[in-house]
Amino acid sequence: MSTYQPTRPGDSRLHYTGVLVAGDASDTVGDSLRPLGSGFFVAPFLVLTARHVIDEVSEQFHGCPIHEIVGDLKFGIDFSIQHARHGLMHWAVMGYGYTPTIDVVALWVELRDPAELPADFTWELPTLSLAQARVDQAVSALGYPHSTHRLDEQGHAKVGLIPHESSGIITTIHELSRDRVMLPHPCFAASAATKGGMSGGPVFSSTGYVIGVVGSSFELGESDEPEVSYVSAIGPAVGIELRHTAAQVTAATAPYLLQALVDDGSVRAVDRFTSVDATGTVTLRIPA
Numbered sequence: 001m002s003t004y005q006p007t008r009p010g011d012s013r014l015h016y017t018g019v020l021v022a023g024d025a026s027d028t029v030g031d032s033l034r035p036l037g038s039g040f041f042v043a044p045f046l047v048l049t050a051r052h053v054i055d056e057v058s059e060q061f062h063g064c065p066i067h068e069i070v071g072d073l074k075f076g077i078d079f080s081i082q083h084a085r086h087g088l089m090h091w092a093v094m095g096y097g098y099t100p101t102i103d104v105v106a107l108w109v110e111l112r113d114p115a116e117l118p119a120d121f122t123w124e125l126p127t128l129s130l131a132q133a134r135v136d137q138a139v140s141a142l143g144y145p146h147s148t149h150r151l152d153e154q155g156h157a158k159v160g161l162i163p164h165e166s167s168g169i170i171t172t173i174h175e176l177s178r179d180r181v182m183l184p185h186p187c188f189a190a191s192a193a194t195k196g197g198m199s200g201g202p203v204f205s206s207t208g209y210v211i212g213v214v215g216s217s218f219e220l221g222e223s224d225e226p227e228v229s230y231v232s233a234i235g236p237a238v239g240i241e242l243r244h245t246a247a248q249v250t251a252a253t254a255p256y257l258l259q260a261l262v263d264d265g266s267v268r269a270v271d272r273f274t275s276v277d278a279t280g281t282v283t284l285r286i287p288a
Contacts, residue, residue, distance in 0.1 A: 007163040015081065016124055017038065017081065020038065036053050036200075037143070038199065041126075045248060050105070079109050093109050102185045104234070106240050126268070128270070130270070133212065133233065141204075145197035146164065185232060192229045211234055213232045214229070
C-alpha cells in the first residue's frame, strides 16, 4: 500500500533535503525564478539531484544539456533548505559533477544567505546504502512537489517550500537500464506516488538509508493499479567525476570520482561499495 502526505515540519531529513530554483543569470530581481526539483546534501557543500532536472533548465536557456554548454551560463541555480533552527537557507550552485550514463548529478554549492554559517550549525547528512535494492523492499521518497514562487511587496523573490513524502514497495529492478530511451540507466520501479517537483529527492529504505534518487512517475489514469515511480539507483553515483574541489570537504586533486569522498568518509555509505586506488583499479567490497 502506498501513501502520499505532507512531511512534518520537524523532520530532521529536511535539514539536508531542499528545493532547486533556477533563473536568468541577468535577473537581479527574481522575476525569472522557478522551482525545478529537489535535491539533498550528501557531504558539506555537495548536493545530489536528478540529472534531468538540471538538463531541463539547461535546454531552456542554451538548447543543450549542461555538459555541452560552451562559454558562460545564461542561468543560475539556487538550492534552498528550510532548517528547523536556522530558518530558510539559500545556497548558490557553483559547479557540478556529471556523467551522461546515469540520471544523477552532483552539485557543488556555497552559502548565499545567510552570509555565513551560524556558529552552532552542524551538518546533518544521510547515509547512503550502495547495495542493490530488492523487490518488495519498502521505500519512502521525500521532495518538494508543491513549491511556489512569488515576489513580495518590496519586489524580493520568495520561494515557498512544501515538502511531501510518499511510501510504497519496490516492484521491479532494472540493474542496467529499463530501456534505451526513457530510462537507460540503473533504476527500480516502486509503487510510490511521486509528483512533479520531487524529482531529485532522496529515496529511503525502511532502515533510513538513501538507496536512490527520485526520477520519474507514470499515472495510470482510471486503472486500479498503483502509480508507478522510477528511482535511479544510488550506487552508480560513486562514479560521478567531480572537477570542482571544496577545500572544506576534501584535499583530493580534481578531477576525481565521488567514490573518493566515500573512501575518505566525507560521504557516509554502507553495504556494498567499490574502492578506486591510485592506479584506477576498482575493487568491489562486500561486507561479510
